[in-house]
Amino acid sequence: MNIPFENFTSFRSGQEETIIAIRESKAKYVIVNAPTGTGKTILGMMSSIGHKSVYTVSTKILQDQIAQDFPEAVVLKGRSNYPCPRYRHILHFGKPAMADSCSKKGCAYLLDSDCQYENTKLSALRSPYRTLNLSYLLTEANGPGGFSNQELVILDEADNVEQELVGYISLELGKRDKELLGSYNLSEPEYLSKQETWKPWSEELLLILIPEGEKLENLGNNPPEYLISLKKQVKRLVSKLIMLRDCSDSTWIRYEIEGKTVYKPTWLTPILSERFLFRHGKKFVLLSATFPEIGTYCRMLGIPESDAEVIELPCTFPIENRRIVFDLDSAVDMAYKTQDIDGLLKQVKIILSRHKSDKGVIHTTSYRLKDAVMSLGDKRLTTHAVSDREAVIEAFKRSERPLVLVSPSVERGINLPDDLCRFQIIAKVPYQSTQDRVVSARLYGSKFGQQWYQADAAQRIVQMAGRGVRHGTDTCVTYILDSQFKKLYVQPRLFPKWFLEAVDIGDV
Template sequence: MFPSRIHEEFPAPGYRGAQEQALNDIQAAFAEGADIVLVQAPTGSGKSLLARAIAGCARTSVESEEEQSYDAFYTTPQVSQLDDVADDDLLEDLCIVRGKNNYNCILPGQTDTPVSRAKCVRESGFECDIKNRCPYFTDRATAADSRIAAMTLAYFMQTANSELFGKRDVVVIDEAHGLGKWAEMYGTISLSPTTVPFWEQVDVPDIKGLEHAVQFCEHLYSISERRLDELSTKEVLNSKETAEREQIYRLRGDISWLTADFRSEDGDTEWVVNQPDDHGQISIKPLNPERYLKHTIWDRGNKFALLSATILNKDAFCRKMGLSPSDVAMVKVPHTFPVENRMLYDITQGKMTLDDRDETLPKIAQVIAQVMQKHRDTKGLIHCHSYDIQAQLADRLAELGVEERVRQHRKENRDAKLADWKASDGNDVFLSVKMEEALDLSGDLARWQVICKAPYLNTGDSAVATRLEDGRWNWYYRNALETVIQACGRIIRTPDDYGATYLADSSLLDVFENAEHDMPPWFEAQVERISKPNLPRVAPEQ
């Protein structure tokens, strides 16, 4: 890596805010010998441009000697972040490849079929005459030969053993705060009708513990082997059978991880089993998933830059990633947007815990209607946290006579409904679920938002419960603070942008108090200025 050229690799014609100083600090960290640099950069600081400059410091093939790694990876957990990269002219030299499901076959009569289920996958021995024009294989080959290959984190981890995407000199991970969650997802074995294609033919036991869960997994493995043998006798698979084969391959891979670790004398992973309903679906989660990051992330590069607004605690982040803090440098980029443009307002109505929700939610609906009246001419976003809260709020807002301004979505139409709302004129309000991250609502796309519930992790989850039993409350509050900070950044995206964030759940104030020691100074400035707004009264519709 050549950190000295970081400024010449910066793709914009000029610097904005603290970008120049950030590049100086990142350059110094790598020059002083750090292999991994964490970059805490607030929303709107231009992380993607910083990422491009860092990636450009990678050794090129011309500069490398035999056996030396060269070029760079850019990866992010967020699909929408990769879409933003694709749309940014300043980042046009990042060559993007996506998973097969994102491309359609180009064979006649197959153009509605994703490449993951095309004839080359379904038919044994099929040789495609136009593979060199296939959009997936074309993008894959272009990315493999490019100086900077860009992909989602999921695709990056899946290609850990790929010869095409072997080790490179530099790896840049954007929105890296979610890396631990991805490691846990990667290491979790989920057993349900959606992951086990022969689930209905299996007598699912009431799991009594980890050993019982492993025995059941080994039973599934045996059944899957027989089913693969049946499928292998067919020269041509239909779409359903192709999908089933893919599911079985994934299932066997997951089970192999678990059983190998459990049966190994050296296995040191702590697993927890969750089965909410008797004889129902099962999840087996690793409490220390960092081991899965070694071959999928850390073995893939020489130098790493991890960027996010919410890498809040270096030591805690390093522990979660399986890294030694002494081997990692951290650069903190200040927020240059005026704090007056990103104010927080206290409209708390009580707690939104399950025990208190019936009493609190109607009050929150009432105050949301008041906020809507205050912002009668602008669009707003409501962070509902769950579909149950979303549905109840929609009903309550209808009772208050403001339903004509309200839009909502379901899981299956989430992206389409969001796109429709963003493209609309007027003053509609969008009731969202799990949109605290990777959403750009700059300018008049949204001038205000309401956070309805403190985004605590589910304590009913066995992995969460086990950590809390071990006294890891700082981790619990820090996770909630990360999500709140991410949510607050959705509506203020540029230095001259502005927007108001309203806090409706009193537990949000508890988050700020309990995670104060992990709060970045620029967000602490917002918290210190929290005030109660003057809101108009709204009477229920008669």
């Protein structure tokens, strides 16, 4: 098989066979469970050859990474990432206006091909290899539609698809939105808990906001900054209100959080998934190193499991390099109502003394538990608040000392190869908080909600364990201290085979 990408001259073991299996699959949904080290990006890019296709990732950072690895691919981001030549003289929140400020009506720069966003989009539409982030694909395919009707859609980091799609569909009203509605003498539904009031309420808002949005599309070449901001706000609200009007039903919930009002589906339904994502492609390749249990995953996405084919790849890293240690005799009860904090801290101290010269990570799942671990007073321990997370992580990486990062929020999106992390502690099974309205509605709403709750916790454990082993000669041991892990471990369907083969039920 010829490789048309200059940075790749040969396949790793098993890659060519996997690419052939993906390309020959007749399933609409090909789910590829590809652990770290299998090179899932090349699997997706090679699968796209000869098809009208798009490769999507979850973040703009990953788009930049693909641009480095695959210079043949055109990377396209949302309009807010490109400067607006028409409004470049206008400051928007202290910065030059970006392309999402322009409605394109009467824009001379479009005629002269001087708009960077439109030029990049045109290049992407013409290229055989194009990389988008999923947020942009949802917005563009359900709007202008240039990237709809694909033969193949590759969804990388596909364990995030459900969260991304639910976020796209949901309506979130912040302080500025409520002030805007108040300026039109509009308020929220009188009976907030009754979903049947939401549709007429959203229709009432749309009757006013749609004409307002149409007026704001004709701003000319020198609009005041506040009108640019208002145009964006109204456009977003109209889009979200249409989805609320057309799609909300008795399974949606409304809740308040941090001054915002959120309207959100409890689950994705097949109708929602098809309307906003899966109608835009004939075949989908879903790639991830950490899928939840596949039956649960398909139902979460609203796709029939019978239409899916699963390809589970083995982990190529030696088992002895990625041990997962769970000792039943010394495990600590960390269930919410019976937490043995003293017992946990005792085990943490034992492990810290064993790894005196090693950097490590302690996953705490909550800031309250993080504070309990920090109370040990060990000078190696370092932690962060919400505001300085990135700065603390970078300082941890740079430090020559054997620091131990204590955090409730590094289960994904952080790579700590080699000496940056030689051990990890999972202090508590990472069940999602039932104080979250969506989690509560799911867990107590159906038997499937309980199945999802366990599958989600298992998936998070796999993600945590993967932070420290990043290549074939890397080593990192992960200690699981919470006795609740046993409830998940005895359900092997919840974990990939390559994870279970590394679990050591032995002494901590």
